[in-house]
Amino acid sequence: MTKTKVLIIAYYWPPAGGPGVQRWLKFVKYLPEFGIEPIVYVPSNPSYPIIDETLLSEVSEGITVLKQPIKEPYKFAGFLSKSKTKTISKGIIPKEKRQSPIEKLMLFIRGNFFIPDARKKWVRPSVQYLDTYIDDYHIQTVITSGPPHSLHLIGMELQKRAGVKWIADFRDPWTTIGYHKQLKLTKFAKQKHKALEKKVLQSANQIIVTSSVTKKEFEQVTSKPIAVITNGYDTHTVSNPSLDTFFSLAHIGSLLAKRNPKVLWQVLKELVDENKDFAKDLQLHFVGSVSEDVLASIDSFGLSNYVYNHSYVTHNKAIEFQKKSQILLLIEVDSEETKCIIPGKLFEYMISNRPILALGPEASDIETLIKETNTGVYFNYHDHEALKKTLIKYYGAFQEGTLQAHAIGLQKYSRKNLTESLSKLILWE
Numbered sequence: 001m002t003k004t005k006v007l008i009i010a011y012y013w014p015p016a017g018g019p020g021v022q023r024w025l026k027f028v029k030y031l032p033e034f035g036i037e038p039i040v041y042v043p044s045n046p047s048y049p050i051i052d053e054t055l056l057s058e059v060s061e062g063i064t065v066l067k068q069p070i071k072e073p074y075k076f077a078g079f080l081s082k083s084k085t086k087t088i089s090k091g092i093i094p095k096e097k098r099q100s101p102i103e104k105l106m107l108f109i110r111g112n113f114f115i116p117d118a119r120k121k122w123v124r125p126s127v128q129y130l131d132t133y134i135d136d137y138h139i140q141t142v143i144t145s146g147p148p149h150s151l152h153l154i155g156m157e158l159q160k161r162a163g164v165k166w167i168a169d170f171r172d173p174w175t176t177i178g179y180h181k182q183l184k185l186t187k188f189a190k191q192k193h194k195a196l197e198k199k200v201l202q203s204a205n206q207i208i209v210t211s212s213v214t215k216k217e218f219e220q221v222t223s224k225p226i227a228v229i230t231n232g233y234d235t236h237t238v239s240n241p242s243l244d245t246f247f248s249l250a251h252i253g254s255l256l257a258k259r260n261p262k263v264l265w266q267v268l269k270e271l272v273d274e275n276k277d278f279a280k281d282l283q284l285h286f287v288g289s290v291s292e293d294v295l296a297s298i299d300s301f302g303l304s305n306y307v308y309n310h311s312y313v314t315h316n317k318a319i320e321f322q323k324k325s326q327i328l329l330l331i332e333v334d335s336e337e338t339k340c341i342i343p344g345k346l347f348e349y350m351i352s353n354r355p356i357l358a359l360g361p362e363a364s365d366i367e368t369l370i371k372e373t374n375t376g377v378y379f380n381y382h383d384h385e386a387l388k389k390t391l392i393k394y395y396g397a398f399q400e401g402t403l404q405a406h407a408i409g410l411q412k413y414s415r416k417n418l419t420e421s422l423s424k425l426i427l428w429e
Contacts, residue, residue, distance in 0.1 A: 004037065117147065259332065357379075
C-alpha cells in the first residue's frame, strides 16, 4: 500500500535538546503506522541553545531528513557577548532593571530587525529548494511547526507556488506570547507581527494549536479550521529509580525570571521554621536553566542551602528525576498571556506517578488538565494558605510512605493516539 507523503518543516530536530524537539520527533515516529510517510526538512547548521545527542537515537530509521544551511544572527551576536547571546537564545530574559546595555541592544535588534524572528533568512532559500522537491516527489501536504514562526512563511509561499495543502502547527502563540513584551518592539514592529500572524492564520488550510485557550484566541482572527492537538507522553525505556529518601521537590525545565512564585518560597520558609523534621528532609532540585532572579528570590527567603541546581541534563536523565522525586513542580508565569501555555513536560509528569504541584494564572489550561487527570494540585500565586495545607498533607504522606499520584484518563494523551488525530487532518481532503 502506497503511503501518503507529507513534508514537515521544522527548526528543532535532534541533536537539539529541550521541549521544542519532542513534538515532531514523536509525530514522525508514529505517522507511518497510519499510512503516512513523513519527510522532514530542517536546517543543516542551526544554533541550538541546548544540545542532547542522546535524542539522535530516537529518530526513526528510514525517515528521509532533508537539510539546508541557515544564516542566523546568533552567530554574529556572539561576538558582542557569547554568554548573553546563549542565555537570550534559551528564552531566559532578565528583568528590565537587571539588563545590561548589551542585552537591551540585543533584545531591541531581535524584536525590531528580525520579524517574525531570527530565522527569517531561511525562508527564501527554503522555498526555492522545496518548491522543486515537492514537484519531483509529488508531495501534496506541507506542515510547518512554529515557533520559530518564520517557518510558517515558508509554508504560505509553498502553498502559493506548489498548490499544496498547508497545515500550520503552533506549539506556542505568536503575538500574545509572554516574551513579546520584553523585545522592546516599536509600534511599526508590533503592527508587522500582527499583520504576518493574521496573514498566516487566514491562509493556512488547517491550523493546529496545543491548547483550547489559543484556539479561542485564533478564532477571533480567522475562520479557518483549528484543531487542538496537545503535546503528550511516550513510552520510555528508562528504568524506575528508587524514590528519593528526602522530601524532594523537583522542577524540570527552564525557570525564567517571571516564573518566580514567591508564595511557594514563603510557604517553604515557614514550614522549615515551624517543623524541624521538614527542615531536615526538604530538598529543592532544579533540572534546567534557572534565572538569577529566581535564585536571588529563593536566597532572600533563606532557602539556598536546600537548592540542588543540576542545569540541563539529557532527556532520559530528566525522566529519571521525574520518576524519583517526591513532588514535581510545574511553575508558569502569572499573566493573562500564559493561560494557554501547556508545557510539554506536564504530560511526562502525568505518567511519572508522582504528584504535581503547579502554580500559574487563574483559569489556565494547565489547571484544567491537572484536575481532569487527577495528577496533582494547582494554585494561583496568592493561594498561600491552601498551598501550605497541601504541602503539610504531602509531607505527612511522605513520612508514612504513601505519597503518590492517582492518575485517570491519561491514554488520550499518548503520542500514538495524538498522532492518529494528526493523521486524520493530513488525510482529510
